Amino acid sequence: MAELKSTDVVLDVTEYDRDDGDVIVKCPHCQRILGLQSGPFKGGQFQHRVCGGWLGVSHDARRVKFFESE
Ligand SMILES: [Zn+2]
Numbered sequence: 001m002a003e004l005k006s007t008d009v010v011l012d013v014t015e016y017d018r019d020d021g022d023v024i025v026k027c028p029h030c031q032r033i034l035g036l037q038s039g040p041f042k043g044g045q046f047q048h049r050v051c052g053g054w055l056g057v058s059h060d061a062r063r064v065k066f067f068e069s070e
Contacts, residue, residue: 007053010045014058017066024066029053033066 011028016036018024023036030051037046045056 007051010054010056012058013055014061015064016041016057016061017064025055025057025061026066027051027053028055 007029013025013028016023016025019035022038023041024033025036026032027034027048027050029048030053032048032050034046034048034050036044036057041057042061043057043059045054047054
């Protein structure tokens with residue numbers, strides 16, 4: 001079986017939220033929250049600097065609430 005670093009695999013992200021106007025997603029590799037660079041993000045690929053994992057935001061990603069606000 002070929003050895004492929006798991007962080008090299010681009011995992012799909014289907015949910016996002018906004019925090020002060022910034023798009024945030026959950027890293028599918030390490031489950032931490034990361035902010036994406038501004039601009040179009042759907043369909044884009046990003047690398048999480050903390051874990052080095054790659055993720056691709058789905059074209060039909062939907063907004064969810066990551067944090068419950070009372
Ligand atoms: Zn990560």
